[in-house]
Amino acid sequence: MIIGVAKEIKNNENRVGLTPAGAEDLCRAGHTVLIEKNAGIGSGFSDESYQQVGATIIADKKELFDTSEMIIKVKEPLMPEYELFHEGQILFTYLHLAPEPELTKALLEKKVIGIAYETIVGRNNSLPLLSPMSEVAGRMAVQIGAQFLEKPWGGKGILLGGVPGVESGQVVIVGGGIVGTNAAKMAVGMGARVTILDKSTDRLAYLDDIFGGRVTTVMSNSYNIAKWVKQADLLVGAVLIPGAKAPKLVSEEMVKTMEAGSVIVDVAIDQGGSVSTIDRITTHSEPTYTKHGVIHYSVANMPGAVARTSTLALTNSTLPYALQIANKGWKQALIDDAGLARGLNVYDGKVTFKAVADDQNLPYTPVTTVLS
Ligand SMILES: NC(=O)C1=CN([C@@H]2O[C@H](COP(=O)(O)OP(=O)(O)OC[C@H]3O[C@@H](n4cnc5c(N)ncnc54)[C@H](O)[C@@H]3O)[C@@H](O)[C@H]2O)C=CC1
Ligand SMILES: CC(=O)C(=O)O
Known part of the structure; x- marks a missing residue:
């Protein structure tokens, strides 16, 4: 899979969605990892540190989004990013859609496969990526x-x-x-x-x-x-x-x-x-x-201020899921892990998380329908 790691644009958001260690794991598993230029700088990771483990640095944000099958981010996309997505692209990040109707609309229109960190469920009903x-x-x-x-x-x-x-x-x-x-x-x-x-x-x-x-x-x-x-x-x-x-x-x-x-x-x-x-x-x-x-x-985005600590802590938890999605494809990964399936918030123009649909008065499509 071609995986793109976007540089965050939110005010003082210094975290990055993938560390060089994570990039190495994904490259070793046979995937192509594209890192937007300077994406890791705020967390203390240079472009060279990603290149050394086999990732490619891309200077043009549009090229990164156009080329990638999965975008890994930290924060929900902001308005200037909405137009960059394309149909069928996987977005793996925090989404917090319930209070964000504009973002929800943009992801639905673009038919993005939005897997939200904050709704993925782990053992004992925990929220391992939140x-x-x-x-x-x-x-x-x-x-x-x-x-x-x-x-x-x-x-x-x-x-x-x-x-x-x-x-x-x-x-x-x-x-x-x-x-x-x-x-x-x-x-x-x-x-x-x-x-x-x-x-x-x-x-x-x-x-x-x-x-x-x-x-x-x-x-x-x-x-x-x-x-x-x-x-x-x-x-x-x-x-x-x-x-x-x-x-x-x-x-x-x-x-x-x-x-x-x-x-x-x-x-x-x-x-x-x-x-x-x-x-x-x-x-x-x-x-x-x-x-x-x-x-x-x-x-x-409070953790963005202590980006080094936060990026390391966040990616410790997100990487195993990113690997599953990349190795198996998003659909099989969700079929195999019901907790990961709870992360799917939008797919193919449909809202697949009930609380988001309810809060925004939108039709709800259960994830099970999408996966069957
Ligand atoms: N602003 C920021 O930068 C960040 C915000 N957060 C947010 O912080 C919030 C809390 O997250 P977590 O502690 O991980 O959630 P959690 O699920 O671990 O804890 C939430 C608690 O709220 C309780 N609760 C639910 N309804 C309640 C009510 N009516 N009265 C009192 N308690 C009630 C639940 O029983 C639960 O113990 C979330 O919105 C999360 O997204 C998390 C990280 C960064
Ligand atoms: C949870 C969240 O939104 C954050 O860490 O920024």
């Missing part, structure tokens, strides 16, 4: 929040860990999955007071166990969310319903009860955001805005 970036973003959420709580960054001027004789800051995390757990790890490590809300009693029990009483676990409902949001110095939005638009669990009224200079980091922004006052996606260049006196951070 988890590594959720680990990164969860950890970042607290270090970013701590920074914006500092006075020079517009915050209320508190140190999350406090000091002897002065109480520590309150971190409230809505959604206790991978992002939530990793945010809690960092916040506990800093010495903050930490409360996690989740709607799964099993998850709350697990969190209570692993943190050994260092976090408060609370059932997620609007009454409890309102109570805890009011007390939050740092609020982290970390909820997910796989593939679907994030539920708006934190209302504007709740945000108004927060003290001025408090901070919200809505990690769930890539699925549309879980806080009602988050009305835009921000960028690493301009990551925050203030509403009702509260600093809002809503960057949809």
